[in-house]
Amino acid sequence: MTSTTESSPAAAQKPEIGKARLRKEDAHLITGRSRFTDNMVLPGMLHLAMVRSPFAHAKITGINVTAAKSSPGVLAVLTGADVAQEQGSLPNAWPVTPDQKAPAHPSIAVDEVAFAGEVVAVIIARSVAAARDAVELVDVDYEELPVVLDLEEAFTDQVLAHSTLDSNKSATWIFDSAEAGTGTSIADALANSEVVVERTLYQQRVIPAFMEPRSIVVDPTGEQLTMWSSTQIPHILRLMLALTLGIPESKVRVIAPDVGGGFGGKLQVTPEEIITVLAARRSGKPCKFTETRSESLQVGHHGRAQVQRLKISATKEGIVTGLSVNLLADMGAYLGLITSGIPILGAFMYNSIYKFPAYRFECNNIFTNKPWTDAYRGAGRPEATFAIERMMDELATELGMDPLELRAKNWIRHDEFPFTTVAGLEYDTGNYEAATDKAIALFDYDGMRDEQKRRRENNDPVQLGIGISTFTEMCGLAPSRVLGSLNYAAGGWEHAQVRVLPTGTIEVVTGSSAHGQGHETAWSQLVADRLGVPFENIQVLHGDTAISQRGLDTYGSRSLSVGGMAVLAAADKVIEKARVIAAHMMEASEGDLEFANGSFTVKGTEQSTTLGEIAFAAFSAHNMPEGVEPNLDSEATFDPVNFSYPHGTHLAAIEVDTETGHVNVLKYVCVDDIGVVVNPVLVEGQVHGGLAQGISQALYEEAVYDDAGTLVSGSFVDYLVPGAPDLPHYITDRTETPATSNQLGAKGVGEAGTIASTPAIVNGVLDALRHLGVKDIKMPCTPSRVWHALEEAKTTGGMQ
Amino acid sequence: MASSKNITVEVDGANYNDDVEPRLLLVQYLRERLGKTGTLIGCDTTNCGACTVHLDGVSVKSCTMLAVQADGHKVTTIEGMAQDGKLHPLQEAFHQCHALQCGFCTPGMIMASASLLTENQHPTEKEIREGLEGNLCRCTGYQNIVAAVKSVADGVEYDDSGVQSGADKTAGVS
Numbered sequence: 001m002t003s004t005t006e007s008s009p010a011a012a013q014k015p016e017i018g019k020a021r022l023r024k025e026d027a028h029l030i031t032g033r034s035r036f037t038d039n040m041v042l043p044g045m046l047h048l049a050m051v052r053s054p055f056a057h058a059k060i061t062g063i064n065v066t067a068a069k070s071s072p073g074v075l076a077v078l079t080g081a082d083v084a085q086e087q088g089s090l091p092n093a094w095p096v097t098p099d100q101k102a103p104a105h106p107s108i109a110v111d112e113v114a115f116a117g118e119v120v121a122v123i124i125a126r127s128v129a130a131a132r133d134a135v136e137l138v139d140v141d142y143e144e145l146p147v148v149l150d151l152e153e154a155f156t157d158q159v160l161a162h163s164t165l166d167s168n169k170s171a172t173w174i175f176d177s178a179e180a181g182t183g184t185s186i187a188d189a190l191a192n193s194e195v196v197v198e199r200t201l202y203q204q205r206v207i208p209a210f211m212e213p214r215s216i217v218v219d220p221t222g223e224q225l226t227m228w229s230s231t232q233i234p235h236i237l238r239l240m241l242a243l244t245l246g247i248p249e250s251k252v253r254v255i256a257p258d259v260g261g262g263f264g265g266k267l268q269v270t271p272e273e274i275i276t277v278l279a280a281r282r283s284g285k286p287c288k289f290t291e292t293r294s295e296s297l298q299v300g301h302h303g304r305a306q307v308q309r310l311k312i313s314a315t316k317e318g319i320v321t322g323l324s325v326n327l328l329a330d331m332g333a334y335l336g337l338i339t340s341g342i343p344i345l346g347a348f349m350y351n352s353i354y355k356f357p358a359y360r361f362e363c364n365n366i367f368t369n370k371p372w373t374d375a376y377r378g379a380g381r382p383e384a385t386f387a388i389e390r391m392m393d394e395l396a397t398e399l400g401m402d403p404l405e406l407r408a409k410n411w412i413r414h415d416e417f418p419f420t421t422v423a424g425l426e427y428d429t430g431n432y433e434a435a436t437d438k439a440i441a442l443f444d445y446d447g448m449r450d451e452q453k454r455r456r457e458n459n460d461p462v463q464l465g466i467g468i469s470t471f472t473e474m475c476g477l478a479p480s481r482v483l484g485s486l487n488y489a490a491g492g493w494e495h496a497q498v499r500v501l502p503t504g505t506i507e508v509v510t511g512s513s514a515h516g517q518g519h520e521t522a523w524s525q526l527v528a529d530r531l532g533v534p535f536e537n538i539q540v541l542h543g544d545t546a547i548s549q550r551g552l553d554t555y556g557s558r559s560l561s562v563g564g565m566a567v568l569a570a571a572d573k574v575i576e577k578a579r580v581i582a583a584h585m586m587e588a589s590e591g592d593l594e595f596a597n598g599s600f601t602v603k604g605t606e607q608s609t610t611l612g613e614i615a616f617a618a619f620s621a622h623n624m625p626e627g628v629e630p631n632l633d634s635e636a637t638f639d640p641v642n643f644s645y646p647h648g649t650h651l652a653a654i655e656v657d658t659e660t661g662h663v664n665v666l667k668y669v670c671v672d673d674i675g676v677v678v679n680p681v682l683v684e685g686q687v688h689g690g691l692a693q694g695i696s697q698a699l700y701e702e703a704v705y706d707d708a709g710t711l712v713s714g715s716f717v718d719y720l721v722p723g724a725p726d727l728p729h730y731i732t733d734r735t736e737t738p739a740t741s742n743q744l745g746a747k748g749v750g751e752a753g754t755i756a757s758t759p760a761i762v763n764g765v766l767d768a769l770r771h772l773g774v775k776d777i778k779m780p781c782t783p784s785r786v787w788h789a790l791e792e793a794k795t796t797g798g799m800q
Numbered sequence: 801m802a803s804s805k806n807i808t809v810e811v812d813g814a815n816y817n818d819d820v821e822p823r824l825l826l827v828q829y830l831r832e833r834l835g836k837t838g839t840l841i842g843c844d845t846t847n848c849g850a851c852t853v854h855l856d857g858v859s860v861k862s863c864t865m866l867a868v869q870a871d872g873h874k875v876t877t878i879e880g881m882a883q884d885g886k887l888h889p890l891q892e893a894f895h896q897c898h899a900l901q902c903g904f905c906t907p908g909m910i911m912a913s914a915s916l917l918t919e920n921q922h923p924t925e926k927e928i929r930e931g932l933e934g935n936l937c938r939c940t941g942y943q944n945i946v947a948a949v950k951s952v953a954d955g956v957e958y959d960d961s962g963v964q965s966g967a968d969k970t971a972g973v974s
Binding site for chain 1: 823831836838839841843844847877879882887898901906910925928929933935938939940963964965
């Protein structure tokens with residue numbers, strides 16, 4: 001596409017959908033005019049610091065705050081007992097079973113702490129320094145209790161994570177294709193198949209590690225309590241603040257200003273948010289809390305953390321007949337907003353792009369004395385994809401078959417869509433053959449296999465592996481009726497407003513609150529396209545519940561396919577509203593008007609009027625048609641009828657130094673099919689960032705605990721967020737089969753890279769080393785683990 | 801609390817004279833005393849680089865310096881990079897290459913990149929990656945950041961069309 005200047009109305013006639021627009025959001029971020037929450041300063045503002053439990057499980061037997069209270073600059077110290085009557089219990093919006101068990105979750109612990117880092121007291125002071133100084137002066141007496149940290153051990157209930165619960169099991173959730181009527185019996189498949197492969201895989205606990213630490217400012221002055229928070233979910237947060245604290249929702253305003261990344265990690269209602277409200281209400285002054293990075297890593301919710309026991313059955317020819325999944329999912333110590341539902345989202349994805357007939361999924365949600373888990377980029381789906389793609393490689397090895405050939409034998413062919421899966425979803429469109437063919441060509445698959453063979457034959461110290469991941473995901477969360485059937489408390493619609501101002505410029509209000517994705521740019525393209533007005537004349541507003549009253553926020557790759565559709569529907573309503581006024585202005589009948597390029601024209605004449613002229617006529621309202629309100633404002637809500645199903649094929653060439661255990665990603669090719677693309681620049685950015693996080697789970701990241709339950713990887717010194725030298729150059733491309741669940745044909749791209757890349761990397765590492773007897777390496781595949789796996793294979797002769 | 805020290809610092813072309821606590825970090829001085837909130841704090845262990853500024857033209861992490869250590873020196877922050885209303889070439893390149901998403905690492909990343917290009921005017925991709933290893937980004941996967949820095953080193957001139965040239969692969973989609 002050529003570059004042209006788009007400032008004139010005539011130029012705006014060119015299609016906006018698909019254009020590589022640069023971002024509107026950048027100007028203030030590259031010049032330092034940012035509005036992150038921690039930049040906020042309000043008159044009389046006080047600062048908070050948290051006193052946190054050093055123990056992972058203990059009774060609180062006494063708290064002495066006398067010294068802290070008299071520390072210079074300290075105004076007050078709050079304990080759990082002080083606020084016990086008003087703090088409520090933090091919300092869980094997804095009781096996955098009717099008998100789900102969950103401990104009460106006060107923001108400030110009252111009697112018992114269940115993970116290291118839990119808040120036990122709060123300092124309110126004139127400065128951050130004064131507040132932090134006083135933290136050291138709070139004297140808390142603890143009576144230590146036994147801790148349970150390991151998921152498999154927690155499942156046995158020998159040590160309880162909470163003394164108030166009689167079991168660590170929160171819920172058991174089962175899907176069985178035979179019972180659901182979506183397929184056949186897994187027991188029969190396992191009993192009657194020629195090949196059964198059984199493996200236990202581990203999803204390590206990882207930390208979202210968004211770059212902006214979470215920050216909260218609460219202003220209690222005036223009639224409405226205003227909260228600025230570094231959150232992905234201003235709308236849900238407002239509702240939950242009202243429900244948790246018993247404040248009328250109309251008295252709460254939540255603003256998410258510039259938000260420095262989230263990746264699911266800011267999809268939460270946090271103790272710190274509740275505490276900042278309590279402190280502001282008590283002091284009558286604006287209060288701010290900004291976490292340190294160590295606090296962020298320690299207590300912000302984590303992701304993944306599952307044990308996956310898997311059985312896959314097949315014929316000798318490589319036709320998969322069934323899959324059994326038995327999960328232990330680590331909730332951590334408490335259920336967050338959707339903690340309990342994360343592994344259940346995965347339940348629908350273990351069958352992935354394949355059409356085997358028998359499937360059983362059982363998940364036990366288990367409490368441990370670690371911080372809560374919850375959404376992290378992909379949320380349940382990366383875990384599922386990792387499991388099935390690892391198992392397909394294990395099965396291919398067992399059968400002596402090329403892993404790509406095995407996949408092709410089992411995937412849904414492009415002419416078989418729409419396809420109802422064994423998990424009960426209807427995949428509308430897809431073309432796995434096309435994406436794979438393109439990836440193979442870009443990767444030079446045969447050439448890489450030749451090189452692999454050469455290195456094996458030469459006993460090259462640096463071996464080569466080829467990692468494959470073919471994937472799909474369910475995006476566009478979500479049809480409200482489906483969420484209802486899964487017992488999720490809220491719907492999955494999205495809301496938008498479009499307003500034509502009297503001067504002809506346009507405001508678009510979206511309920512999808514962005515935090516780096518580029519909605520302002522993409523939504524401007526959508527409206528420019530639909531209304532035929534210049535891209536530059538559109539302002540997108542979001543992230544403030546006083547401006548965007550309704551919304552369900554940003555997660556689950558939902559923004560474009562749900563939120564974007566709401567924007568388009570609102571734009572269409574503007575056109576219909578304007579048509580009535582235009583007809584009146586030009587004394588023509590509505591049926592004789594044509595709308596194009598921002599103007600209504602009377603058919604067969606040169607008589608026309610622009611949206612701006614109509615908006616001004618409505619504003620002055622001197623001569624309105626009977627019964628028509630004087631504005632060009634509209635609003636619309638879109639609720640999807642189905643999920644969207646992006647898919648793709650990722651191929652990774654992985655070098656493993658057998659002498660040092662070092663892993664190098666030599667080449668990474670991904671071909672993603674995310675349906676129709678509104679802005680390829682934004683899409684590319686989302687893919688790159690997703691790949692980085694997925695690769696990083698495979699190679700670098702893990703939340704490590706000592707035996708007492710203390711986070712050892714509690715700073716960026718020890719928790720390895722990769723830097724530029726740690727990641728490869730990505731080769732990306734796309735195929736395009738439009739989604740049918742929304743008019744745009746968009747599927748979603750926010751999580752694709754993360755979901756697909758983790759198994760591609762690990763499959764590649766194992767493919768490099770299997771001939772040396774290595775069967776599995778737990779993530780992250782660090783040099784140490786790789787080297788030890790090689791050493792172990794040498795001593796056992798590969799027979800582990 | 802220790803007694804205050806008086807410091808004189810030039811920041812983004814303006815001179816400041818302030819009494820500061822000896823333990824005050826340079827980044828806190830910039831943000832809290834001077835209102836230079838364009839410089840951000842992302843960690844407390846000098847790993848992330850979000851707070852990177854220039855001290856006498858050389859990049860430093862302003863969370864690893866005390867304000868008193870900047871006494872008598874010249875500090876440049878992201879807010880001082882654009883001159884006479886014109887973006888610094890790296891600011892323009894970050895925009896053109898889509899080298900930022902949430903934008904939190906961006907001020908530090910641009911300051912570190914500027915310092916890198918002062919030291920090595922024609923870096924390879926590898927040298928750029930290694931030169932930026934002290935700055936973390938969680939959004940972009942680094943590829944576009946590397947491209948932005950490379951484009952400045954290569955003297956690429958951008959037009960002001962608002963559309964990325966060569967980025968649209970729609971034509972190649974099957």
